[in-house]
Amino acid sequence: MEPVVHLHSTVALLGRFPALAGVDLDVDPGEIVLLRGPNGAGKTTVLRLCAGLVAPTRGEAVVLGVDLTVDRRSIRPLVGMMGHATGLYDDLTVAENVRFWARAGGADPADAGAAMDRVELAARVRSLPVERLSAGQRRRASLAAMLVRRPRLWLLDEPHAGLDAAARDLVDSLVTEASSVGATVLFASHELDRAEAVATRTVTISGGMVVGDSAAHLSAPVLEATHGA
Amino acid sequence: MTESVPAPPAVGPTSTSSRGTRVLGAVCLVGLAVTGLYAFVVTGPDVRLGNSVRIMYVHVPTVTAAYCLMIANAGFSIYTLWKKSTFADLAAHACAEVGVVMLGLTLVVGAIWGRMTWGAFWVWDARLTTTALLFLMYVGYLAVRGLPAPPRVRATRSAIVGIAAACLIPVVHKSVEWWASLHQNETVLGKVNPNIEGNQYFTLMLSMVVFALVAVWLTIHRFRVLWLTEQLDEVGVDAAIDERRAEHTGVEVGR
Amino acid sequence: MVHDALIIAGKDLRLEARSRVALNQVLPFVLAVVLLFGFALDADTALLRRATSGLFWVTVLFSAVIMVQRSFAIERQDGVTDALRLSSLSPGGIFLGKVVSLFCQLIVVEVVLGLCVVVFYDVTLSGGALLAVVSVVATLGIAAAGSLYGPLAAGLRNRDTLLPLLLLPVLAPILLGASRAFETALGRGVGGGWQWAAMLGIFAAVYLALGVAVWGTLLEET
């Protein structure tokens, strides 16, 4: 089974600063991997690198079969990213935003309604400009804009931050559902108790390197067995 | 293998000049002296232009050098985008900067020449206007280059502005030419270098060559200064990576 | 590519319809400039009438700078640039989309400005065909140049004063061509209006081609 993400001693520079100083990480399809570690350890950079937004300056980086050192553009439509930034137009309504991002992602704008249902956005909220939404509603709208494109690799940067309990359960259920359908999820989080409940594997990052991997002592087949059941 | 601490700057050459540039520098100085001599002493005033032709010996070469530098800038910019090479990026910057200095000079000298020929510092003459526009466009180029950004981003941005500016040179040239020709008080000069002959023509050609060499000499030195600045930053990368790895605090390894 | 452009243009125009920035801010600005020129030239209607084409296009240029600033500030909203990179829209398509949306908004500004000029400067319009063609081609050039320099200079804290420096010198040939062509259209010009229109066409073509070619690296690197 070819790994969705294969990073080997990958170095990534942000300007002059080596955000990643040699990351080794392999993620298989269907896995839900939690990236944990102190702030500034490089978690977000790993996510952005996998999304093709940051260029690997050294080492290997292959995501969804695409070698990022050669081409960072072709994987982007297959990847869904959600971070602190919503990536929505404040002046447009939620529905308009989701429909636009659907069209932009090559998906059918009609699916926008379904995506907004899945994130449980109230009908009233959908016609409000994003500007007037609460943080939780913004996050749901941002999630809907990502869902509608049906990405194969989810890259979430602290998805639980600033959400109420209901919204967090929703995020977890969506993540698990996506994983069961074969999508792969890589997310960074500080809320370890909740995050570890949903993650199938925990990877610790510090100083721009992977320093711990809960699946390390499990050999691949064992992982497959437990995960497959 | 990674050089942990940048080696103290050993004795090595201590400036951007090298044997090649010293020779070129000497040739330039001699050339300038000879041109000056010719311009002021050997050649007489022009039959129609009078003494103002002596300004032409400075005005024409600087504007020609500036144009060549801008074309070089465009060439390097294309190469930067195509091959993503730092060398071309820095070379484009050097060319543009020397080019802007030359364009600035052309404007000042052109104004003086205007003052002499038409009694007014600024005349909406086709060449002067075009030069002024190009000067502004390349000041914009240097402004874009001045923005704080990672080197790769800065290189791409500047390359795009460089290419865009170069694409405009013919358009600006043509439109201003048309525009100036619409005006009644067509300048007496017509073409920039009237068919002066004899040693005046030689002086002009001589000063063209000398100013070209001066431009090349300046660009080389400017390039090397940029190269040094780049190296200064680059040296830090390996050290930064080691520093970064050392930063790894003893975070409890995954269960 | 064209499909992508329409998506982006649709979004921009819908966003404009919702936020009405052009309507509420740019049009009043245009009216203000028309009046200011009146004060500056001491309401000498003969002079204003003679200078109309020049004043018209200077006003259009200034409005264009504001609109380009606005058009690319909205793309700077948090996370939108990344989302655009992650979408499957071709960079050339996004560029053309921005050009189309800027073009439409600028045409609206020009129509309103035309009315103001007729009213305030007592100008009698003539040579309609040339006026229309020149306006379309010049506006296309302005929108194309604006969309190329926009991402470089718009919406970032220490950069918003950079756009006029970058854009205005580049638009000089447009100002030249459009105002001379307008003059011939309004019956006072000396030279061939259609020649100028051709030059404006070349300018627009150069910038459209350049924009489509380099916008990809621009989106990637800014």
Place this chain on the structure above:
Amino acid sequence: MIAAITTNSWWLIILAWVITGVVLAWYAVATIRRGRRLSRQVPPESRRWL
């Protein structure tokens, strides 16, 4: 038709030459000085051309 060419305005011609000379000299010196200052800080092996 055109303003009389002030043929004897020598000082303008000299001014033109002086300005050109001064500006180019200043620019050259500034670049050389900056080059010297930087050369001291950069380790020799990365100064390929020297």
